[in-house]
Amino acid sequence: MIADVLTIVFVLIGCFFMLLVTIGIFRLPDAFSRLHLTSKSDPIGTLSILLAVAIYSGWSSDILRLIAIGSLLVITSVTSSHAIGRSALKKRAMKLYEEPAPAREEENASAT
Amino acid sequence: MSAFLAGAAIFVLANAVICLYRAIRGPTIQDRLLTLAIVGSSMLAILVLLSAILESSIYLDVAMLFVLLSFIIMIVLSRYLETYGREIDDSDR
Secondary structure, three states: OHHHHHHHHHHHHHHHHHHHHHHHHHHOOOHHHHHHHHHHHHHHHHHHHHHHHHHHHOOOOHHHHHHHHHHHHHHHHHHHHHHHHHHHHHOOOOOOOOOOOHHHHHHHHHHO | OHHHHHHHHHHHHHHHHHHHHHHHOOOOHHHHHHHHHHHHHHHHHHHHHHHHHHOOOHHHHHHHHHHHHHHHHHHHHHHHHHHHOOOOOHHHO
16 A cells, blocks of 8 residues: 555656656757756656666565666766766857847946 | 566666657767766666666676766767867857
8 A cells, every 4th residue: 555655656757757857858058058957857757767666576586687787877877977968068169258248238238 | 567567678678769859960070979968877777777677687698788888988089189189169158
């Protein structure tokens, strides 16, 4: 009974984070903000689904496999997100600063 | 209970398919790579849910293989793009 409730709760949390990733992939403006959202929400959603399946399947040898998959997922997803972010930074996927607009400079010049 | 898990698997699959929009129309190639990583981990979640639905633990081994393959693909492609990739300019944005 409690195991069923916990399974449903963790699957719903995982589905919520997957939905968050989809919305972020659509709505966010550039590659770095997309990385910022998905590199955290994606492992959390998948890990919560793993936890739900671990609770659902009970004490069996599946638990060891699920622990192995979860630890591999945590290590590898963070590393690959960092690698993607570094390649995006080296190829300048984002403006790190904005050029000052000339109209504002004229306003400042006229004010002084 | 297994119907609920199947519904969750279908939901995750639908999210992964919708995410492929960004892989088709990504401004930069890093967006496409990121979408590939997301689809890979969604497939991992679907495989784990499938092993709970069908009650066969062979899918967990496949899921473990998926994690490692996705990791190798991401590392190799992003290191390649770091060295040989095209410079991204304002026309991509």
